[in-house]
Amino acid sequence: MSRQHIVVAECRDGELRRVTLEAIAAARACMADGDRLAAVLPLDGGADAGAAEALAQRGVDEVIVVDHPVLGRYAPETHVAALLAAATALAPETRWWLGHTAIGRDLAPRLAARLGAGQVSDAIGAARGGDGRIVFTRALHAGKALEQRAFLMDAPAVVTVRPNNFAPAEAIAGAAAPIRSVPFDPPISRVVVRDVVQRVSGTVDLAEARVIIAGGRGVKSAAGFGPLAELAALLGGAVGASRGACDAGYCDYALQIGQTGKTVTPDLYIACGISGAVQHLAGMSRSRVIVAINKDPDAPIFGIADYGIVGDLFEVVPALIAELSGEF
Amino acid sequence: MNIAVLLKSVIATDEPVVVRNGKIENSEAKWVINPYDEYGLEEALRLKETRGGTVTVLSAGNDKTIEALRTALAMGADEAIWIRTEDSSGDEHVVSLLLAEAVRRGGFELVFAGHLSVDNGAGQVAIRVAELLGWPHAGAVVACEVGEDGTVRVTRDAEGDSESWEVPLPALLTAQQGLNEPRYPALAGIMKAKRKPLREMTADELGIDTASGEASARTTRLGLASPPERAAGRKLQGAVREQAAELIALLRNEAKALKER
Ligand SMILES: Cc1cc2nc3c(=O)[nH]c(=O)nc-3n(C[C@H](O)[C@H](O)[C@H](O)COP(=O)(O)OP(=O)(O)OC[C@H]3O[C@@H](n4cnc5c(N)ncnc54)[C@H](O)[C@@H]3O)c2cc1C
Numbered sequence: 001m002s003r004q005h006i007v008v009a010e011c012r013d014g015e016l017r018r019v020t021l022e023a024i025a026a027a028r029a030c031m032a033d034g035d036r037l038a039a040v041l042p043l044d045g046g047a048d049a050g051a052a053e054a055l056a057q058r059g060v061d062e063v064i065v066v067d068h069p070v071l072g073r074y075a076p077e078t079h080v081a082a083l084l085a086a087a088t089a090l091a092p093e094t095r096w097w098l099g100h101t102a103i104g105r106d107l108a109p110r111l112a113a114r115l116g117a118g119q120v121s122d123a124i125g126a127a128r129g130g131d132g133r134i135v136f137t138r139a140l141h142a143g144k145a146l147e148q149r150a151f152l153m154d155a156p157a158v159v160t161v162r163p164n165n166f167a168p169a170e171a172i173a174g175a176a177a178p179i180r181s182v183p184f185d186p187p188i189s190r191v192v193v194r195d196v197v198q199r200v201s202g203t204v205d206l207a208e209a210r211v212i213i214a215g216g217r218g219v220k221s222a223a224g225f226g227p228l229a230e231l232a233a234l235l236g237g238a239v240g241a242s243r244g245a246c247d248a249g250y251c252d253y254a255l256q257i258g259q260t261g262k263t264v265t266p267d268l269y270i271a272c273g274i275s276g277a278v279q280h281l282a283g284m285s286r287s288r289v290i291v292a293i294n295k296d297p298d299a300p301i302f303g304i305a306d307y308g309i310v311g312d313l314f315e316v317v318p319a320l321i322a323e324l325s326g327e328f
Numbered sequence: 329m330n331i332a333v334l335l336k337s338v339i340a341t342d343e344p345v346v347v348r349n350g351k352i353e354n355s356e357a358k359w360v361i362n363p364y365d366e367y368g369l370e371e372a373l374r375l376k377e378t379r380g381g382t383v384t385v386l387s388a389g390n391d392k393t394i395e396a397l398r399t400a401l402a403m404g405a406d407e408a409i410w411i412r413t414e415d416s417s418g419d420e421h422v423v424s425l426l427l428a429e430a431v432r433r434g435g436f437e438l439v440f441a442g443h444l445s446v447d448n449g450a451g452q453v454a455i456r457v458a459e460l461l462g463w464p465h466a467g468a469v470v471a472c473e474v475g476e477d478g479t480v481r482v483t484r485d486a487e488g489d490s491e492s493w494e495v496p497l498p499a500l501l502t503a504q505q506g507l508n509e510p511r512y513p514a515l516a517g518i519m520k521a522k523r524k525p526l527r528e529m530t531a532d533e534l535g536i537d538t539a540s541g542e543a544s545a546r547t548t549r550l551g552l553a554s555p556p557e558r559a560a561g562r563k564l565q566g567a568v569r570e571q572a573a574e575l576i577a578l579l580r581n582e583a584k585a586l587k588e589r
Contacts, residue, residue, distance in 0.1 A: 074486070075493075076455075076465060102486040106467045109420070109452040113459035118421055118546025121450035135550060140417075141447050144345035145352065148551040157546070190464040194481075195492040205487055210587070235586065253506055254488035259341050259446060260363060260505045268585040279341055285558060289585040291575065297563070306561035307578055309571050319572035 002034035003155060004091040008083060008098045008107075009041040009055055016051050018208050019099030021168035023161050024058050026126045027097045028169065030134045040064045040086040042079065044072030049179070056177040058169040063179040070186045073193045074103050076110050078186050083111060085184045093155035100160040101207065108160045117156040120149050124165040124265075124286070142259050142282030163207045164265040204238040206255065211237025211268045214257055214284070217244035218273015218294065218313055225251055227317045228272060234324045240264065240284075242274045258283035272313040276301025293317070329381040329474070331372040332431050333405065334441035334454055335365035337389055337396035341446055347554045361396045364442025367503035370510040372440050373404045375474060382406045384434060388413050388426045394526070401521035402513035408526040409434075411534070417448040419545035422538050424456035429534045431461060438480070439500040443468050451502075458500035466493050468504040 005027045009020045020039075027037055039060045041052055045068050055063045066082045087094060096111060098104035100122045112119040125137030136159070138147045151157045206212065213232040215225050225239060232239045240262070241255040257264055259279035269287035274280060276292070276299055284290070285304055292305035293316045302308045309316050339345065343357040361369070372383045385400040387393045388411035397408035411426050431439055441454030451467075458465035470490075471483040478497045483490055485504050495501075513521070536543045564571040580586045 076467075102468070102489075105451050106455065109455035110459045110465075112421070112452070113424065113456035116421070116542065116546075118419065119450070119452055120547060121420075121452055138449075139555075140449065140552070141339065141345045141352075142341065142449065143555060145347050146553050146555050147549055148553075149547055150550050151546060152544075152548050153546050190496050191466065192494040193491060194494060196486075197490045197492075198488070207487070211585075252488070254485065256505075268579065268583075282341070286555075289579065289583045290558075290561075291579070302563065303560050304558045306583065307575055308561065308563040309575060310563055311568055311571065315568045316572060319568050320576065323569075323572045323576045 002036065003032070004094045005031060005035060005037045006087060006090070006094055006096050007037065007039045007060070008096065008104070009039050009051065010099055010101060010103060011051050012205065014051065016054050017099060017101070018168055019101060019161065019163040021058060022163065022166040023097045023099055024060060024169040026161050026166045028059060030126050030128050032128070032132060036061045038062045038064055038090060040066065040083060042071040042082050043067040045069035052179045056179055057171040057175045059172050059175060060177050062177050065179060065181045066184045067181060068184045068186060073196060075189045075191045075193055076106060077191065078189045079107050080110050080114060081187050082184055086182050095155050096158045098160045100162045104160050108158050112158040115156040117158050118151050118153060119158040121160050122162045123159055124162050143285055162263070162265065206238050206240055206262050206264055209238035209264070209266050211235040212240045212264055212266045213237055213270045213272065214240035214242065214274060215245050215250070215272050216242035216274030217248055219245055219250055222250045227321065231317055231321050234321060242280050271301050272317060274301055275299050276303065329375065329379055329438060330436050331375060331381060331383050332434055332436040332439045333365065333369045333372045333383060333385045333400070334427055334439060334457065335369060335385055335387050335396060335400060336362045336445050337387065337392045338362045338445055338447040347552055350552045352552065359392045359395055361399055362442050362445045364444060364503055366510040367505065367507040368440030368442055369400055369403060369405065370508045371472060371503060374508065379474070384409060384436070386427060386430050387411065388423050390414060397526055398521055399513060401524045401526065402517040403511055404517060407524060409529060410526060411529045411531070419547050420450060420452040420456060421546045422543060424453045424460060425536055425543050426531055426534060427453065428457045428460035429536060430529065431457065437498045438474070441500065441502050443502045443504045454500060454502045463498050463500055464495050465500040465502070466495050467502045469501045470504050470506040472501060472507070
């Protein structure tokens with residue numbers, strides 16, 4: 001039986017998010033011969049077609065655009081309705097793929113419940129077994145255990161994928177899947193979005209960042225984060241923090257990494273003045289390469305770091321900046 | 329106002345998690361109310377204190393659940409409902425059907441839950457319950473105010489952005505860290521809790537057949553294992569400048585973690 005897969009695309013500042021390309025790759029890795037893959041792109045009515053064209057090159061069979069001003073701001077019921085509008089012309093037995101982002105994690109359960117579907121949340125792995133069954137990997141207890149999970153019903157089904165855990169789908173030369181717009185008559189939203197305030201400046205989202213420079217209580221002040229931000233900028237990365245630093249008021253809670261903050265899996269994680277409490281490790285221990293900078297040689301963070309520098313971060317971080325800016 | 333709080337009992341985050349033969353061995357571990365649910369409970373209790381009404385805590389789960397419900401009663405909830413299931417982290421479709429039916433029968437106007445549970449981390453159940461009830465929801469709430477007009481004004485956290493939403497009652501809110509600082513149960517509360525009603529319910533009593541058909545599990549766990557251990561790497565030596573140079577070289581050439589721009 002051939003299956004319909006739908007990736008729900010997400011943009012940030014007009015650009016496709018990387019996690020959308022990762023979700024496409026995950027879906028494609030799990031598709032059987034004859035399965036079809038569509039990408040649904042909600043747009044806010046005024047956006048240009050760039051994102052749709054970018055999607056059309058990534059190995060999908062078609063791109064479905066739902067374009068309406070109300071979609072400029074996320075509201076759960078409106079977005080569920082938009083997805084269902086996009087899917088009306090498709091086979092009803094659909095497997096949905098979303099990024100496990102602020103929007104994806106909020107939208108997916110609502111969609112799943114509407115469809116009576118199962119959902120696998122925050123997948124860090126997905127592979128098709130010999131019997132055709134798709135086996136998902138998830139991190140439980142904040143990474144202290146790994147679970148293999150599968151659907152009991154083939155479809156409908158909903159999956160959210162954790163950012164930075166699948167290689168993104170590359171653009172395929174010459175590929176240009178058809179782009180189609182569907183009409184959308186939004187339902188009256190009970191939720192009214194009054195205001196959206198950007199609290200954290202910086203262009204790179206923590207969950208999707210390839211490089212994270214994180215600071216802890218050892219950074220000692222809000223101003224102490226300055227050099228970390230400078231290092232992050234040099235490496236095209238984002239700044240993160242421990243709860244210790246957030247609790248001390250050095251930075252916004254939006255930056256917190258760990259059990260009660262964000263879970264991140266960057267290529268490179270540099271922990272500066274962070275002791276390495278289990279609750280912090282919970283959010284970052286699956287990073288590919290971990291560097292610890294700490295003046296205490298016995299700090300637990302060294303136990304999981306690939307490279308450690310025992311020293312004062314206020315000397316080490318500027319030295320790294322000097323080293324990098326000399327070369328770049 | 330009658331408020332329900334959905335909560336879950338979880339292994340405390342500072343406990344080790346030992347996996348043997350595909351199961352978590354947790355006989356010694358301390359179980360607590362899922363921290364996010366606790367924020368929801370605290371918010372509900374504060375609303376009750378200023379506005380009157382009742383707070384009912386509901387949980388579907390195994391027998392570890394009782395302790396969490398007792399703690400919630402000791403913190404000030406009026407009543408607890410325990411929907412007994414074998415597995416506290418069962419399929420979210422099933423768990424949400426059970427909880428939604430219990431909420432429906434209770435006649436609540438406002439439901440709090442946690443943004444996610446720290447054990448399973450899926451963040452599905454609460455939002456599914458809202459959809460099953462046909463209610464609006466707001467997720468990841470860090471501030472909330474219930475107006476006399478029956479509208480809840482919330483601030484929610486969305487990847488660093490702060491969003492202001494208005495949601496009409498009845499509604500479901502999921503609590504994010506920052507909403508409040510949960511209280512500790514006082515001794516008097518613990519004594520009182522012993523006399524508060526803790527009702528046990530089964531799926532059967534809720535009229536839900538989880539064995540087959542519409543309300544059966546949609547997903548299943550095939551296996552559980554410990555993650556591969558992460559070995560400690562090495563500490564660099566020498567003067568700060570030398571270490572900095574060595575680190576950059578290692579990141580570039582050995583770890584291939586730096587992209588030239
Ligand atoms: C339920 C629960 C949930 C939690 N969730 C989280 C979470 O999500 N994220 C999180 O991070 N924590 C969380 N915590 C808190 C966690 O247990 C730790 O308290 C916290 O991570 C400590 O932060 P820290 O490492 O910055 O501070 P500390 O533990 O105080 O460490 C500071 C470190 O900086 C070093 N240092 C000081 N000065 C310098 C210097 N000049 N140069 C170099 N190094 C220096 C010190 O040697 C020390 O190792 C949670 C706790 C609980 C109970």
